[in-house]
Amino acid sequence: MTTLIKNGIAYINNRFSRKDILLKNGKIQRIAQTINLDKVDQIIDTSGKYVFPGFVDIHTHLRDPGQTYKEDIASGTRAAAHGGFTTLCAMPNTEPVVDNIASVDYVQRRAKDLGSARVFVIGAITKKSEGLEISEMATMKSGGIVAVSDDGNCVQNAKLMLNCMRYATNFGLPLIIHAEDYNLSGKGQINGGKVATKLGLTGISPLAEEVIVARDIMLAENCGAQLHIAHISTARSIELIREAKERGVKVTCEVTPHHLLLTEEACLNFDTNTKMKPPLRTEKDRQACVKALKEGIIDCIATDHAPHADFEKAREFDQAPFGIIGLETAFPVLYHYLVKPGYLSLERLVEALTSAPVKILNLPESALKTGNPADLTIIDLGAETIFTPESILSKSKNTPWLNQTVSSKVLYTFLEGRQTWKAE
Amino acid sequence: MESTPQFVGRSLYDLDDYSSDEIMYILEAAKGMKEINLREYKKIPTLRGKTVCTLFVEDSTRTRMSFELAASRLSADVVSFQATVSSLKKGESLQDTVNTLNAMGIDLYCIRHSSPGSPQLVHKYSGKPVINGGDGRHAHPTQALLDIFSIWERLGNLKGLKITIVGDILNSRVVRSDLIGMTKLGMEVTVCGPRTLMPANMEQIYGCKVEYDLAEALKDADIVMGLRMQLERMTEGLFPSLEEYSRHYVLSKETIKYAKKDALIMHPGPMNRGIEILPEIADSAQSIIVEQVANGVAVRMALMFLILGGKL
Numbered sequence: 015m016t017t018l019i020k021n022g023i024a025y026i027n028n029r030f031s032r033k034d035i036l037l038k039n040g041k042i043q044r045i046a047q048t049i050n051l052d053k054v055d056q057i058i059d060t061s062g063k064y065v066f067p068g069f070v071d072i073h074t075h076l077r078d079p080g081q082t083y084k085e086d087i088a089s090g091t092r093a094a095a096h097g098g099f100t101t102l103c104a105m106p107n108t109e110p111v112v113d114n115i116a117s118v119d120y121v122q123r124r125a126k127d128l129g130s131a132r133v134f135v136i137g138a139i140t141k142k143s144e145g146l147e148i149s150e151m152a153t154m155k156s157g158g159i160v161a162v163s164d165d166g167n168c169v170q171n172a173k174l175m176l177n178c179m180r181y182a183t184n185f186g187l188p189l190i191i192h193a194e195d196y197n198l199s200g201k202g203q204i205n206g207g208k209v210a211t212k213l214g215l216t217g218i219s220p221l222a223e224e225v226i227v228a229r230d231i232m233l234a235e236n237c238g239a240q241l242h243i244a245h246i247s248t249a250r251s252i253e254l255i256r257e258a259k260e261r262g263v264k265v266t267c268e269v270t271p272h273h274l275l276l277t278e279e280a281c282l283n284f285d286t287n288t289k290m291k292p293p294l295r296t297e298k299d300r301q302a303c304v305k306a307l308k309e310g311i312i313d314c315i316a317t318d319h320a321p322h323a324d325f326e327k328a329r330e331f332d333q334a335p336f337g338i339i340g341l342e343t344a345f346p347v348l349y350h351y352l353v354k355p356g357y358l359s360l361e362r363l364v365e366a367l368t369s370a371p372v373k374i375l376n377l378p379e380s381a382l383k384t385g386n387p388a389d390l391t392i393i394d395l396g397a398e399t400i401f402t403p404e405s406i407l408s409k410s411k412n413t414p415w416l417n418q419t420v421s422s423k424v425l426y427t428f429l430e431g432r433q434t435w436k437a438e
Numbered sequence: 439m440e441s442t443p444q445f446v447g448r449s450l451y452d453l454d455d456y457s458s459d460e461i462m463y464i465l466e467a468a469k470g471m472k473e474i475n476l477r478e479y480k481k482i483p484t485l486r487g488k489t490v491c492t493l494f495v496e497d498s499t500r501t502r503m504s505f506e507l508a509a510s511r512l513s514a515d516v517v518s519f520q521a522t523v524s525s526l527k528k529g530e531s532l533q534d535t536v537n538t539l540n541a542m543g544i545d546l547y548c549i550r551h552s553s554p555g556s557p558q559l560v561h562k563y564s565g566k567p568v569i570n571g572g573d574g575r576h577a578h579p580t581q582a583l584l585d586i587f588s589i590w591e592r593l594g595n596l597k598g599l600k601i602t603i604v605g606d607i608l609n610s611r612v613v614r615s616d617l618i619g620m621t622k623l624g625m626e627v628t629v630c631g632p633r634t635l636m637p638a639n640m641e642q643i644y645g646c647k648v649e650y651d652l653a654e655a656l657k658d659a660d661i662v663m664g665l666r667m668q669l670e671r672m673t674e675g676l677f678p679s680l681e682e683y684s685r686h687y688v689l690s691k692e693t694i695k696y697a698k699k700d701a702l703i704m705h706p707g708p709m710n711r712g713i714e715i716l717p718e719i720a721d722s723a724q725s726i727i728v729e730q731v732a733n734g735v736a737v738r739m740a741l742m743f744l745i746l747g748g749k750l
Contacts, residue, residue, distance in 0.1 A: 211637040214554045214575030214611055284555030328533055330553030332574070 015055050022060035025364050026382050037388040040430035067380040068100025068389030069367040073316035080109025085321040085409045087124045091131035093408035095427040095434035097342040098391035102131050106138045107166040113138035113149040115157040130434040139164045139178050152185045160375045163190035179239035188240040193226035203332050205293040209278040218293050220248040227251045231258045243267040245318050247292040249302035256311045266374045268316040269303050271344045275351050286327045286334035287414045314370035317344050321410030339408050343415050346399045350420035388431035397423035439470050445744035449568045451557050452577035453619040465587050467740035484748035485514035491544040495521040495551040501571050505548040508738035536563040567745050575611050582615035584734040597624035602655050605665030605714050608635045612706045617644040630655035634676040652687050656696035663704040664689045664715040680713050690716040
């Protein structure tokens with residue numbers, strides 16, 4: 015199968031230029047000013063459209079095994095393709111938890127058989143992510159995991175966390191942490207601030223995140239672990255990371271689209287699709303996130319795609335589960351609300367969705383380069399996308415952007431030269 | 439008296455949805471209702487054929503009785519849903535519960551629930567007007583209306599009056615609704631309690647004063663309101679003992695001296711006598727605590743009358 019993508023504006027080496035791109039045998043065979051071939055299976059004219067390397071999400075909940083009514087590997091990777099993603103890292107908080115090599119094998123095999131995206135597996139830090147005993151990280155590493163994380167949970171015992179870090183480091187595994195001190199977060203529902211007071215909802219203090227960020231930076235500094243902090247949400251957390259980076263600590267972090275775009279004010283109408291962990295914070299925190307992303311203090315964007323079924327989210331606010339989906343909305347909402355009005359460059363957005371996450375977890379490069387796997391997405395920045403329950407391919411529809419229209423539209427996604435998404 | 443289109447079919451989630459004129463209109467209507475409650479035959483036929491459902495997912499005998507009496511006195515049919523003996527106990531969702539009730543032809547829901555925002559949810563699933571009878575720590579607008587009504591009736595006006603509310607501000611839905619309503623009508627509100635029981639950003643949100651010292655808080659108060667102090671807050675590490683709380687924040691003959699002479703004494707009930715308030719104050723001539731309860735029925739009658747489009 016050969017595909018020739020003509021006249022697109024291609025993102026190459028952090029710059030845009032008009033190129034023709036030839037995909038053959040799953041690889042990018044040629045990139046040139048002009049390629050003219052008679053014998054190709056498909057020619058896509060992309061005049062005025064953008065060609066990006068496939069996006070990479072290092073924080074996805076595929077819910078498979080165990081909660082396939084919310085999502086499964088087939089639907090989750092289809093949603094990924096719809097959003098321009100070609101590579102995902104699956105979080106291990108499934109049922110059962112991916113804390114052993116058999117579970118790692120299951121996810122990898124299913125993804126290979128059914129997947130519309132490449133899936134890398136993240137193993138648990140502790141057995142069942144209970145925060146009590148170290149998981150068999152080394153065995154899982156030999157099975158292919160790219161990092162360890164107890165995401166959704168947080169190891170509360172500092173001594174155990176230090177040991178987990180030392181052990182993971184021994185086998186060259188980065189640790190991804192969900193920073194949350196349970197005593198401080200308690201039964202909190204939304205950010206501990208003005209809106210929580212007004213709505214009478216229990217608040218989650220920013221301190222719940224910040225004290226663990228501070229703790230784990232100190233632990234990682236002590237033992238030389240590679241620490242990646244998931245879904246950063248507060249201005250103070252960012253300051254802690256900035257200082258640590260200046261000291262040379264091996265720490266990176268990610269931010270979600272929703273923490274870049276929304277604040278606690280979004281919770282005012284009790285929409286359970288504004289309920290997630292960490293919670294939406296204040297405008298000051300949001301602006302700090304955007305600034306830090308621009309400056310590179312925040313390394314990359316990750317979706318924290320967290321599907322929940324309608325009937326679960328249609329509950330009373332404090333009884334609904336935490337989390338929202340993100341794979342299909344990520345690029346369009348970020349382009350619409352950050353890039354188009356000029357708060358963030360398109361180059362930085364694409365970098366934060368491609369080369370930056372790859373670097374953190376040492377994944378195969380996602381770049382438009384001859385010889386690389388033909389992973390790419392074609393986006394029309396001039397078109398529009400509306401997110402409806404029908405248009406969303408994820409099994410779950412829990413997004414605060416439901417029924418909203420934003421600029422830009424993912425037209426095609428290719429995974430190893432195979433078309434995984436095509437807009438109608 | 440007659441309802442006006444602006445009220446018909448409208449829900450009451452909290453007082454911020456209602457203008458000061460609208461609140462005053464409700465109070466005027468409540469005045470008329472109170473007169474009915476003083477008659478020998480306390481019943482008028484205005485809501486005959488309408489059905490009111492009290493949907494109480496959180497226990498409350500007093501508020502439920504108040505709503506049910508209000509509906510009965512207007513001749514509406516009343517059905518009572520209590521979570522403790524119902525399908526919700528068996529794991530049915532609120533959505534399914536409301537769908538089921540709605541199929542039976544409910545015209546108005548009065549809901550009490552421990553989850554903030556649940557009245558909005560009941561409206562979403564039923565399409566019917568909903569009166570919030572208390573949702574978690576969020577709001578209790580009928581209590582606020584009856585509080586305001588009680589003050590207005592006694593003192594004749596509201597603007598410029600100073601009220602001090604003392605106690606567990608953090609966990610009180612009454613305070614949140616009182617603050618919205620009272621400040622809207624020009625009253626000056628001071629809230630007082632220990633820092634651990636005081637939520638963040640109170641001044642910014644409500645334009646009230648925050649004091650941690652009782653004597654300071656009571657200065658020049660025209661009205662003093664105590665709040666129920668709940669024992670379970672101790673286990674949450676918010677204060678050490680009821681005795682120590684009482685020593686610093688009890689409303690007594692001695693502490694009430696800091697307020698204006700003859701300041702009105704209020705309490706939303708149920709009271710913990712001897713903890714947040716002493717009997718010498720609760721039962722004094724200054725106290726309007728019992729009147730508050732009577733006014734509650736009148737205010738709820740007025741709301742149902744207006745929302746269901748009654749005519750007198």
